[in-house]
Amino acid sequence: EAGVAQSPRYKIIEKRQSVAFWCNPISGHATLYWYQQILGQGPKLLIQFQNNGVVDDSQLPKDRFSAERLKGVDSTLKIQPAKLEDSAVYLCASSLILAGYTGELFFGEGSRLTVL
């Protein structure tokens, strides 16, 4: 079974530029998450989708970050304009179910963003 695919793996941009990250979840996984992991810290949830609807985007900096999940499959996370503090690894994860005692999250390898 193919895992969660993310691209690009690495991106270097100047501050105030824009960047977009793409995620393809595991087939059949209804729930999709974007996490931000700053070096030396744990992942922080940015946004959670259930199919193509947003479940939680309370920690998404909406003045510069946007995300969409068209047709309930692939997702794109965009940052515009980027700031130095956005340098991080952006992790996409997917899971089969939302609630209950199970619901393992499967993570991609991440997209590493460096803002200069």
Place this chain on the structure above:
Amino acid sequence: QQQVKQSPQSLIVQKGGISIINCAYENTAFDYFPWYQQFPGKGPALLIAIRPDVSEKKEGRFTISFNKSAKQFSLHIMDSQPGDSATYFCAPRRTALIFGKGTTLSVSS
């Protein structure tokens, strides 16, 4: 993320020793208590998880101990191996995983 406090920040253990990582949480609405393991350049991967109606769960060399009244749970790695060297995160869940800051484990041979 302040809802979850993980300790220690780093840990060095001899091969064959026991590694213990602790996690304290505040939100009583958490309903699922996993530990994730992350290797450099990779995304986190589920290691072991426990439900709040169980006090202990063992899978091979890995054990979770859960204390609901104290709002704490811990990961024990028995017979630690160099291949266990990684970063470990507790990540209790309400609707999504809330990660601790991580514990970097180094197992020396």
